[in-house]
Amino acid sequence: MKKLVFLLIMMANVSLFAQKYNIKGTIQDTLNEPLIAATVMLLDMDSVLVEYTQTDAKGVFEFKGVRDQQCIIKTSYLGYFPQTIPIKHTSGNIDMGILKMEEIGKELMEIVIKEAKAPLRLRGDTVEYDASQFKVPEGSTLEDLLRRLPGLEVGQDGSIEADGKGVSKLTVDGKTFFSDDPKFAIKNLPAEGVSKVQVFDKKNEEALLTGKSSATEEKTMNIELKEEFKKGGFGKVTAGGGVESRGELKGNYNKFDSKNQFSLVGVANNTGRNGLSWDDYQDFMGANAWGNNDDYDYGFGGGNRWFGGGGGGSGLENKVSQSFFSGNNGGFPTNILGGANYNYDHKKNRVASRYFYQNTGNVKETFSNSRTFLPDFSLDNGRYELDDRKNTNHRAEFVVEHDIDSLFTVIATSDLAFVNNTNTQSGSLSIKRDANQLTSTSEFNNGSELEGQLINASMLLRKKFKKAGRAIGVNFSYLSTDVTDNQTRFSTNTFLSSSGELDSLAFLRQYNIDDLNKYVLKANALISEPLSKKFFLKVFYNFSSRNEDGQRIVNDEENQNRVTNNFLSRIYENQIQNHRLGTSLTFSPKIINVTIGAAQQVFDLNGTYRSPQADLFSGKVDNSFDVFIPYIDINANISRNTWMSADYSLNVEEPTIENLLPVVDYTNPLYIIEGNPDLLPSRSHDIGTYISHSWPSSGIRANLNLSYSYFEDQVIYKQNVDENLVTSSKPINYSGGNQFWSNAGVSFPIIRNKLKARLSAAYTGSKSFALVNEVLNTTDTRGKRGNINFDITPVDGVAIYLSANLYTSNTAYDIDKTQDQDIIRNNYNVEFNTKLGKGWFWNSSLAYSIFTNERFGIAQEIPILNMSIYKQFLKGNRGELRLSLYDAFNKNVLISQNTSPSRVFDSRTPSLARYGMLSFSYNIKGMKSSVERNNYWY
Amino acid sequence: MRNKIWLILVVCIISGNLHSQSGKITFNRKVNWLNIIKKLPYLSQEEKDRTMLVWGKDTNKGQDYILTYVDSMSIYLEKESDENFGYNWSDDPDIILRNHSAKSTKDIRFLLGKKYLIEDDMPRYKWKILNELKDVAGYVCMKAETRDTVNNIVVEAWFTDKIPFRGGPEGFSGLPGMILALDMNIDDVNIVATKVELSETPIVLPIPKKMKGKATTYQDYNEKKMKHIKLSVEGKRNPYWDVPY
Structure with missing residues (x-):
C-alpha cells in the first residue's frame, strides 16, 4: 500500500494552475472481493472533511470536480482498518486503482471494540487502546490487566512482549517507577489506577541522532494513571503571637484518593474566635460534608435536616459538625480543638468515622438590667455576674453503609460522647420598685460540675424497587444519656422595708446533686408508591419513647453539716410516648406540585415524682393527647426563572418535663418557678409563602417571603409578685x-x-x-x-x-x-x-x-x-x-x-x-x- | 467460500439498513460539573481540591434526550422522565428541529431566561477526521473533531456510516453518518447514545404544536452566550450555572 502511495506521488508532476479534477478508485478486501457501500472521505491536508461518498456494488468510488491540489482520501468500512492516502494532483484525473483494506484482527475487534468498548487508536501501523476499559477483578495488579490486553504477551516470570518484541523499560506517567524493571512495576501497580497503556519503540542512540527509526528489537511501555487515582491532599498551618498574651495555632491536613479520605484539624487560641470556617468544615468532613445526614424522622416534608441535635445546655447531644459553627458569646474565650476524620467509599461499602475533642473556656462579666411591669408598679432588676466556664468534650461518630444490591441499602450509625463542664457564677443583684425604691439585694456564688455520657445507635434499611419511586424505609434508634451535675448555690439576700431599712436577711447555702438518666427509643417507617405518573402516595409511621429517671437532691448546709432538704429535693420518672401515623398524596401535573396530607398523633405522658421523704409530697402525671394534623404544600416552577411555594402545617409540641412537674423550684429565692401538670400540648398553625424570580441576562434576583403563625394553647407564664417582690411563676396554656x-x-x-x-x-x-x-x-x-x-x-x-x-x-x-x-x-x-x-x-x-x-x-x-x-x-x-x-x-x-x-x-x-x-x-x-x-x- | 457467504450476509444487512428511513436514538447527556469547575481560571488549587474532596463522588446519572428522524427531518428533545417521584417542574424544553435537505433550523433555545425561536441556516461545522475507532451502542464509530467557538472548546464526535442519516445530538451534523457520541472539552459534557431503534417505515416526528419565541439568528444567539460566558468568568462566577453548556 505504501508503495502505491509512493508511486502516485512520484509520478505526479508539478501543476502551475489549480484545476478541477476527478479522483476514482476501487476498494477491495485482502481476498480481492469488492467492499460495497464503504465510506470514502475527501479531506484537506489538515484532515478537515471536504466531501464524502460511498462505493458502489463493484467497490468503485469517484469524487468529481476536486479543487484541492493536495488532499487526503480516507476509507472506512465496518470491521476493517481505515485507510488514509495522501494525494497530490499534477494534471488530469487520478485513478487510485485498487485500494486494499485490511480486516481488523478478530481479537482487537471482539475484545477491544466490542467487549471493552475501548477506543482503538491507529497510528500508522501501530494500534493503541485505552486499558482502563478492560474489566479485571478488584485488587488485580497491572500484570493481570496486561495479560488481558490483545497484542501483549506476559511470560510466567513477568516478562512482557509486545508484537513479539521484548519490553525492557517501563515508566509511569513518563517517569521511572522505582525501578526500570517492568517485572517489578507490573506486580506492584494496581490495575484499577491505570488509564492508558502505551508501547513505544525504544529508540537507540543512532535513531535519536538521525531521527531515522531503525528496526529495534526492544520496546518501552508507559503507564498513564487515572486522574482520580493521583492522590490529592492539602494542608495549612498558622501560628501567631500577639500583645496581651494573645496567641493562635491552627493546622489542618487532608489526603484523599478515589476511595479514602483522611483529615486532621487542630486549633488552639485565645483570640475569641474558634477559628474554624466553612472551608475547614468541608475539608474535615470531606464527601460527608453535605446531605449525608438523613432525616430519619419520616414525615410530610422531603427536606433533610442538616444539623440535628440540640439537647439542652450541656451540649451533650450536639454533633461533631456543630463544633465548627459556634457563635460569638463575648467575654474572653480560649479554645483547644482537634479532630480526625476518615471516610471510605468504594463500590458497595461506605464508612465515615470521626473523632473530635473540644476544650473551651470563657471568662466573662455581664451587666444586665431588666424591667418587669406589674399592673400597678414596675420592678427594676440590676444584675452583675462573673461567669467562668470550662467545657471539655470528646465525641466519636461512626457510620457504616452497605449496599446489599443496587436497590437495598443498610446504614448503621453510632455516636459516643463524653462531656465535662465546670462553671462558676458569682455576682450581685438588686431589685428596685418603681425605678427608685431599693427593696432587696442579693450576693450570689453558684457553681456547677457536670459530667455526661452519651451513646446513640441507629440502623436504617432502605429498599427501592424496579418501579421508580416505589420505596420502603425503616429505621430504629436508641439514645442513652447519663448526666450528673454537682451544684453549689450560695447567696446572701437582703430585704428592705418600704422606708429603706433592713427588714430581713436570708442566707442560702445549698449543695445540690442533679442526676438524669435518659433513654430514647425511636422507630420510623415510610412507604412511597407512585400511583400514576401524576399521583404519588406516601404513608409514614413514627414512634418515639423518651424515658427519664432522675433526681435532684438539695442539701442545705447547717452548722457545717449537709442536711437533705426534702422540700426542695425530688425523685422523678417520666415517660413520653409519641405515635404518629400519617399519609400524603402529591399531585404533579405540569409546572405545579400539590401535596395534601394528614396525620393522627398520640402523645402519652406519664410521670411520677416525690420527695426523698415520700410522705412529704409525691405526685403523678398521666396525660394522653390525641391530635389531628393536616398539611398542605404547593410549589410551582412557573417559568424557568420563577419559583413559588405556599404551605400550611400544624406543629404540635408536647409540654416539657420541667413545665409539667408540679414541684416548686426555690433555686432563686426571689424568682420561684412552679410546674403545671395540667399543661396541654401547644399548637402552632403555620402558613408560609415564597416567591422568587431572576433575570439571568441582567443578573437581577428578587424574592418575597411571608409567613404567619397562630398559636393555640401556647405556654405562657402566670406570674405573681408578692409584697416582698418575690416573683412566683407558673406555666399555663393560652390561645390567641x-x-x-x-x-x-x-x-x-x-x-x-x-x-x-x-x-x-x-x-x-x-x-x-x-x-x-x-x-x-x-x-x-x-x-x-x-x-x-x-x-x-x-x-x-x-x-x-x-x-x-x-x-x-x-x-x-x-x-x-x-x-x-x-x-x-x-x-x-x-x-x-x-x-x-x-x-x-x-x-x-x-x-x-x-x-x-x-x-x-x-x-x-x-x-x-x-x-x-x-x-x-x-x-x-x-x-x-x-x-x-x-x-x-x-x-x-x-x-x-x-x-x-x-x-x-x-x-x-x-x-x-x-x-x-x-x-x-x-x-x-x-x-x-x-x-x-x-x-x-x- | 464461507467468507463469501458471510460477506453477502453483511452486504444484505447493510443494504437493508441503507433503506431505513427513520429512527429514534436515545442519548444520555451528562454534565460533569466537577470537571468544569476544575478548569475555572479564577479558583485556587486548594479550592479545586476541596471541590474534588467534597463533591468528588459522582452520582450524576445525566439526562436522556431523544433524536427522532424521518427522511431529511430530525428533532432532538429532552426525554420526559418517568421517575419524577411526585415532583414535576417546568417542562418548556429546548427543541432542535432540523430540515437536512433545506439545511435549515427551526429551533427553540432558552438563554438567560429568554425563549428564542431560531429559524436560520443549519450551522456548518469544520470536521477533522481522526484515526480512532470505538463502539457506541453497538456501532463501530470513527472519531472526528471540531472547534466550538462559543464555549471555546474542542468537540469530539463519534459517527457511524452504518446509520446514513447525517445528523446528531445537540444539532451537530455534517459527518458521513450519524453521530452517536459527543465529548465536549474531553469530559465537561459527555453525550452518548444508549439505544438505537431504526425502522424502515416512516414515523411521525414529535413536533410540538406551539413553537413560539423571540425570533433570532444563531449568530446573535451565540454572541449573547459568548458575552455571558466572558462576563461570568470576569465576575468569578461559573457561567454554566446560567446558560447551558
Missing part, C-alpha cells in the same frame, strides 16, 4: 398569640462585575401574653429592618464592601402604655481590601454599631476597626506573614437588648478588645489572597 414575618429582597448589578447592590427589607410582628398578678398583659412587638449592601470591585485586586443594617423594634404593653419601648440597632460596615503589589496585601474593616433605647437611657456607639497587612512569599505563594490589629479603638463589647411580655431586658458583656498579632501561615497548595470575599458557590 400570633407572629408574622415578611421579607423582600432584590440584588442587581449596577455595573456588571464592578458594582453590585443588594437591598432587603423585613417587617415582623408578634402578639404575646403574660399574666401578672391575675392581670393579662398583651404585648405587641413590631420590627422593621432595612438592609443595603454594595459590593464594589472596580479593578482586579481592589474590593470595597459597604453595608448598612437598620433595625427598629417597637413594643407596646397594654397594661402600661408609659413603658412602650423603641429599640434601635443600626450597623454600618465598610470593608476595604487591596493588593499592594509584590506579594503584599491589605485588608481592613470598620463595623460601626449603634444601640438606642430612649426609655432606658441607652445610647451606645461601638466602632470596631480591624486591619491587617500581609505578604505572600515562598514558591507558589505557600507562605504568608501577617500583621494584624484587632479593634483598633479598643471598644469591643457585646450588647443584647430584647423585650418580652411585661419585661424589657438589656445586657452588656465586655469582650476581648484591642490586640495586635503577628502570624505566619504555610499552605502546601499555596495561599489564596483574600481581596475579594470568598465565593463558596463555585
Whole structure:
C-alpha cells in the first residue's frame, strides 16, 4: 500500500494552475472481493472533511470536480482498518486503482471494540487502546490487566512482549517507577489506577541522532494513571503571637484518593474566635460534608435536616459538625480543638468515622438590667455576674453503609460522647420598685460540675424497587444519656422595708446533686408508591419513647453539716410516648406540585415524682393527647426563572418535663418557678409563602417571603409578685398569640462585575401574653429592618464592601402604655481590601454599631476597626506573614437588648478588645489572597 | 467460500439498513460539573481540591434526550422522565428541529431566561477526521473533531456510516453518518447514545404544536452566550450555572 502511495506521488508532476479534477478508485478486501457501500472521505491536508461518498456494488468510488491540489482520501468500512492516502494532483484525473483494506484482527475487534468498548487508536501501523476499559477483578495488579490486553504477551516470570518484541523499560506517567524493571512495576501497580497503556519503540542512540527509526528489537511501555487515582491532599498551618498574651495555632491536613479520605484539624487560641470556617468544615468532613445526614424522622416534608441535635445546655447531644459553627458569646474565650476524620467509599461499602475533642473556656462579666411591669408598679432588676466556664468534650461518630444490591441499602450509625463542664457564677443583684425604691439585694456564688455520657445507635434499611419511586424505609434508634451535675448555690439576700431599712436577711447555702438518666427509643417507617405518573402516595409511621429517671437532691448546709432538704429535693420518672401515623398524596401535573396530607398523633405522658421523704409530697402525671394534623404544600416552577411555594402545617409540641412537674423550684429565692401538670400540648398553625424570580441576562434576583403563625394553647407564664417582690411563676396554656414575618429582597448589578447592590427589607410582628398578678398583659412587638449592601470591585485586586443594617423594634404593653419601648440597632460596615503589589496585601474593616433605647437611657456607639497587612512569599505563594490589629479603638463589647411580655431586658458583656498579632501561615497548595470575599458557590 | 457467504450476509444487512428511513436514538447527556469547575481560571488549587474532596463522588446519572428522524427531518428533545417521584417542574424544553435537505433550523433555545425561536441556516461545522475507532451502542464509530467557538472548546464526535442519516445530538451534523457520541472539552459534557431503534417505515416526528419565541439568528444567539460566558468568568462566577453548556 505504501508503495502505491509512493508511486502516485512520484509520478505526479508539478501543476502551475489549480484545476478541477476527478479522483476514482476501487476498494477491495485482502481476498480481492469488492467492499460495497464503504465510506470514502475527501479531506484537506489538515484532515478537515471536504466531501464524502460511498462505493458502489463493484467497490468503485469517484469524487468529481476536486479543487484541492493536495488532499487526503480516507476509507472506512465496518470491521476493517481505515485507510488514509495522501494525494497530490499534477494534471488530469487520478485513478487510485485498487485500494486494499485490511480486516481488523478478530481479537482487537471482539475484545477491544466490542467487549471493552475501548477506543482503538491507529497510528500508522501501530494500534493503541485505552486499558482502563478492560474489566479485571478488584485488587488485580497491572500484570493481570496486561495479560488481558490483545497484542501483549506476559511470560510466567513477568516478562512482557509486545508484537513479539521484548519490553525492557517501563515508566509511569513518563517517569521511572522505582525501578526500570517492568517485572517489578507490573506486580506492584494496581490495575484499577491505570488509564492508558502505551508501547513505544525504544529508540537507540543512532535513531535519536538521525531521527531515522531503525528496526529495534526492544520496546518501552508507559503507564498513564487515572486522574482520580493521583492522590490529592492539602494542608495549612498558622501560628501567631500577639500583645496581651494573645496567641493562635491552627493546622489542618487532608489526603484523599478515589476511595479514602483522611483529615486532621487542630486549633488552639485565645483570640475569641474558634477559628474554624466553612472551608475547614468541608475539608474535615470531606464527601460527608453535605446531605449525608438523613432525616430519619419520616414525615410530610422531603427536606433533610442538616444539623440535628440540640439537647439542652450541656451540649451533650450536639454533633461533631456543630463544633465548627459556634457563635460569638463575648467575654474572653480560649479554645483547644482537634479532630480526625476518615471516610471510605468504594463500590458497595461506605464508612465515615470521626473523632473530635473540644476544650473551651470563657471568662466573662455581664451587666444586665431588666424591667418587669406589674399592673400597678414596675420592678427594676440590676444584675452583675462573673461567669467562668470550662467545657471539655470528646465525641466519636461512626457510620457504616452497605449496599446489599443496587436497590437495598443498610446504614448503621453510632455516636459516643463524653462531656465535662465546670462553671462558676458569682455576682450581685438588686431589685428596685418603681425605678427608685431599693427593696432587696442579693450576693450570689453558684457553681456547677457536670459530667455526661452519651451513646446513640441507629440502623436504617432502605429498599427501592424496579418501579421508580416505589420505596420502603425503616429505621430504629436508641439514645442513652447519663448526666450528673454537682451544684453549689450560695447567696446572701437582703430585704428592705418600704422606708429603706433592713427588714430581713436570708442566707442560702445549698449543695445540690442533679442526676438524669435518659433513654430514647425511636422507630420510623415510610412507604412511597407512585400511583400514576401524576399521583404519588406516601404513608409514614413514627414512634418515639423518651424515658427519664432522675433526681435532684438539695442539701442545705447547717452548722457545717449537709442536711437533705426534702422540700426542695425530688425523685422523678417520666415517660413520653409519641405515635404518629400519617399519609400524603402529591399531585404533579405540569409546572405545579400539590401535596395534601394528614396525620393522627398520640402523645402519652406519664410521670411520677416525690420527695426523698415520700410522705412529704409525691405526685403523678398521666396525660394522653390525641391530635389531628393536616398539611398542605404547593410549589410551582412557573417559568424557568420563577419559583413559588405556599404551605400550611400544624406543629404540635408536647409540654416539657420541667413545665409539667408540679414541684416548686426555690433555686432563686426571689424568682420561684412552679410546674403545671395540667399543661396541654401547644399548637402552632403555620402558613408560609415564597416567591422568587431572576433575570439571568441582567443578573437581577428578587424574592418575597411571608409567613404567619397562630398559636393555640401556647405556654405562657402566670406570674405573681408578692409584697416582698418575690416573683412566683407558673406555666399555663393560652390561645390567641400570633407572629408574622415578611421579607423582600432584590440584588442587581449596577455595573456588571464592578458594582453590585443588594437591598432587603423585613417587617415582623408578634402578639404575646403574660399574666401578672391575675392581670393579662398583651404585648405587641413590631420590627422593621432595612438592609443595603454594595459590593464594589472596580479593578482586579481592589474590593470595597459597604453595608448598612437598620433595625427598629417597637413594643407596646397594654397594661402600661408609659413603658412602650423603641429599640434601635443600626450597623454600618465598610470593608476595604487591596493588593499592594509584590506579594503584599491589605485588608481592613470598620463595623460601626449603634444601640438606642430612649426609655432606658441607652445610647451606645461601638466602632470596631480591624486591619491587617500581609505578604505572600515562598514558591507558589505557600507562605504568608501577617500583621494584624484587632479593634483598633479598643471598644469591643457585646450588647443584647430584647423585650418580652411585661419585661424589657438589656445586657452588656465586655469582650476581648484591642490586640495586635503577628502570624505566619504555610499552605502546601499555596495561599489564596483574600481581596475579594470568598465565593463558596463555585 | 464461507467468507463469501458471510460477506453477502453483511452486504444484505447493510443494504437493508441503507433503506431505513427513520429512527429514534436515545442519548444520555451528562454534565460533569466537577470537571468544569476544575478548569475555572479564577479558583485556587486548594479550592479545586476541596471541590474534588467534597463533591468528588459522582452520582450524576445525566439526562436522556431523544433524536427522532424521518427522511431529511430530525428533532432532538429532552426525554420526559418517568421517575419524577411526585415532583414535576417546568417542562418548556429546548427543541432542535432540523430540515437536512433545506439545511435549515427551526429551533427553540432558552438563554438567560429568554425563549428564542431560531429559524436560520443549519450551522456548518469544520470536521477533522481522526484515526480512532470505538463502539457506541453497538456501532463501530470513527472519531472526528471540531472547534466550538462559543464555549471555546474542542468537540469530539463519534459517527457511524452504518446509520446514513447525517445528523446528531445537540444539532451537530455534517459527518458521513450519524453521530452517536459527543465529548465536549474531553469530559465537561459527555453525550452518548444508549439505544438505537431504526425502522424502515416512516414515523411521525414529535413536533410540538406551539413553537413560539423571540425570533433570532444563531449568530446573535451565540454572541449573547459568548458575552455571558466572558462576563461570568470576569465576575468569578461559573457561567454554566446560567446558560447551558
